[in-house]
Amino acid sequence: MKQTLEEAKREYIEKYVSRNEYASFGAAFEAGAEWHKKQSPWISVEEQLPEENTGVFFTVEWKDSHKGYFTGLYYGNSQWESDHRIFLPNSPLGRITHWMPIPKFNNNNKS
Structure with missing residues (x-):
């Protein structure tokens, strides 16, 4: 609780x-x-990257300025994947701007 x-x-x-x-x-x-x-849980990729092979939430800013939100993996070397989409560094289509860890859930609650 x-x-x-x-x-x-x-x-x-x-x-x-x-x-x-x-x-x-x-x-x-x-x-x-x-x-x-009041602090944002989102971490700028310019400040810090997740550990390699870690599941995270991340944002993609597309070249037309809209954003997408994804759950996926950070592989390292600025490579991200979500639902069979791979986001590579220096892509002309979009760039990863922020990420945050997937929260751990407390399993100690017994109903």
């Missing part, structure tokens, strides 16, 4: 923060959580 922001804050404060620092730390914790929530 996921923790709420309030539960996560309380748990952290109880473990690591003295009672004198509670109010100021609580506000800082919430501000950090809000900042993190």
Whole structure:
């Protein structure tokens, strides 16, 4: 089960923060959580590439300026594949701009 922001804050404060620092730390914790929530999960290929042979989500910007979103593999050497489409570096048709890892799902939830 996921923790709420309030539960996560309380748990952290109880473990690591003295009672004198509670109010100021609580506000800082919430501000950090809000900042993190606003961050994009997409990673620019100019900043970082996934590990080789990794399944990821990725975006393709086509030469006519529209974008496509795909699930596929990054093979390395700027080569990507999705549903029998291979995207090569320096393609005149489109280029990969961003990627993000496929999230792992928690299988500990028993219904």
